[in-house]
Amino acid sequence: MTAGLAGFSGASGAGADAGRGWFPADAERHRRDAPRYCPGCAGPLSLADGGQGLVTEYWTGPDRVFVCYCGACGWSGDIVLAGRVIGHEAAE
Amino acid sequence: MLTAEQNDELTQVAAGTPMGELLRRYWYPVAFTRELEEFPVRPARLLGEDFAVFKTPRGSYGILPEACPHRRASLTYGVVEPDGVRCPYHGWLFGTDGTCLDQPAEREETNFRDRVRARAGQAQEMGGLIWAYIGPSPAPLLPRFDVFVMDGVRDIGWTDLPCNFVQIMENAVDPHHTEWLHGRFFEFMARHQGFDAPPSFGKKHVKVGFDAFEWGIIKRRVVEGASEEDDDWKIGHPLVFPYNMRVGGANVEQMQIRVPIDRTTTRFMLYTVHAPEGIEYPDQPQVPDYKIPVYNEDGRHRVDYVEGQDMMAWVTQGPITDRTVEHLGRSDVGVTMLRKMFKENMAAVARGDDPLGVTRLPHDRIDLPCEKNKFDAGTSFAIDFIDKASSRFSPQADALKKLHIKAQENRKAAAG
Numbered sequence: 427m428t429a430g431l432a433g434f435s436g437a438s439g440a441g442a443d444a445g446r447g448w449f450p451a452d453a454e455r456h457r458r459d460a461p462r463y464c465p466g467c468a469g470p471l472s473l474a475d476g477g478q479g480l481v482t483e484y485w486t487g488p489d490r491v492f493v494c495y496c497g498a499c500g501w502s503g504d505i506v507l508a509g510r511v512i513g514h515e516a517a518e
Numbered sequence: 519m520l521t522a523e524q525n526d527e528l529t530q531v532a533a534g535t536p537m538g539e540l541l542r543r544y545w546y547p548v549a550f551t552r553e554l555e556e557f558p559v560r561p562a563r564l565l566g567e568d569f570a571v572f573k574t575p576r577g578s579y580g581i582l583p584e585a586c587p588h589r590r591a592s593l594t595y596g597v598v599e600p601d602g603v604r605c606p607y608h609g610w611l612f613g614t615d616g617t618c619l620d621q622p623a624e625r626e627e628t629n630f631r632d633r634v635r636a637r638a639g640q641a642q643e644m645g646g647l648i649w650a651y652i653g654p655s656p657a658p659l660l661p662r663f664d665v666f667v668m669d670g671v672r673d674i675g676w677t678d679l680p681c682n683f684v685q686i687m688e689n690a691v692d693p694h695h696t697e698w699l700h701g702r703f704f705e706f707m708a709r710h711q712g713f714d715a716p717p718s719f720g721k722k723h724v725k726v727g728f729d730a731f732e733w734g735i736i737k738r739r740v741v742e743g744a745s746e747e748d749d750d751w752k753i754g755h756p757l758v759f760p761y762n763m764r765v766g767g768a769n770v771e772q773m774q775i776r777v778p779i780d781r782t783t784t785r786f787m788l789y790t791v792h793a794p795e796g797i798e799y800p801d802q803p804q805v806p807d808y809k810i811p812v813y814n815e816d817g818r819h820r821v822d823y824v825e826g827q828d829m830m831a832w833v834t835q836g837p838i839t840d841r842t843v844e845h846l847g848r849s850d851v852g853v854t855m856l857r858k859m860f861k862e863n864m865a866a867v868a869r870g871d872d873p874l875g876v877t878r879l880p881h882d883r884i885d886l887p888c889e890k891n892k893f894d895a896g897t898s899f900a901i902d903f904i905d906k907a908s909s910r911f912s913p914q915a916d917a918l919k920k921l922h923i924k925a926q927e928n929r930k931a932a933a934g
Binding site: 472473497 | 520521527536840842843845846850854857865868
């Protein structure tokens, strides 16, 4: 999961805690892949784009889940970057 | 994982920032009642601002910015009078509403006095604490949560922690940590340091759940050997938005308070009421407060008690945890829910609405849901709570244990 610093563009602006271990490739992928516009109103989600939303990423199995909230219209939901398509309901 | 900008926004406390404006819609404890009985004015820091909090001889409480509007000397050295507090430097007198009532060196016939006003907050006493509101008017009501007004024997442990309050609040929606930090880790340290770890904390979590409700988020869990019919799931206990967590069980009722003193300092308070049935409670003219230890003499965290373990986990994340390099999993959905709740309520404040948990409805007491049979551990939880958690540092720890044991004997005797 860790990646070399060579893969880090610095675009996340993070790394304040880099001395204790950090993951530039994951941070970079988060910035690249996090949904930028609200599925409800098409307004920008990220502060960097002038939006007032929040996108928190968590991982489950091979999937990356973005928990989204749009401050403009109030829409909220999860957007999943699915690693694979599963045809049955996951066990609780 | 968040972007750096989102993390920055989430962890601000300053006025003018979305989070700072949200946090200024709530009441916070800023002093112990006994402190103003011992001396009627003292400093208080809240949300990155410095204040003088005081009690007049008439019994009114006030909170004003520390710097006198005249030439910025500290009002925390003020002379407290029946009408307010007088600056020690040139004697300007301010009422609890911030009105300038006297400027001894200025001529009486000028209106200078009327043109100067301190930006006053509001202060009230409840449950052995002085509470302050420093946000815009009209102030909401001070919420009278059950723990602060119920009968019982009170006890307040506290310390100041060098980290942002949000990473502490995220712990309040993270049930799984209990099983590890207070279970396996506790047992590991006990084995190496030669003490007993309580078995009730180490039970495996089978299921966790989170429900938003009118005061925050109810956290639920099913531990191994229990079911959805047990209190931990059926009732759960709440994160009380935005800075408290209600917890308890076995006749111990507690509010864990996390006051954002500034961006990287949080006052952690454990406001506990021991309220076993079947016994008369002794009078408490003053609520005892005591500082709980964070570090050992070698500078490492003291982790031989429950809250010491929590504080280690919060503080070692750094002054502001860098959420651009975290890796959340499915078990962290409570954390994602809390962040969204903060953001939703920043938006509510920006719209001019009251955020979650602000109340303007008169009330005597707000009862919060909280399990009674904690971790399916029965009454042994109360003794574990005193022996293995912060209450062990209380000056009345032994008396509290006797209170629970005697009450249990009385209940047994009454039941025949």
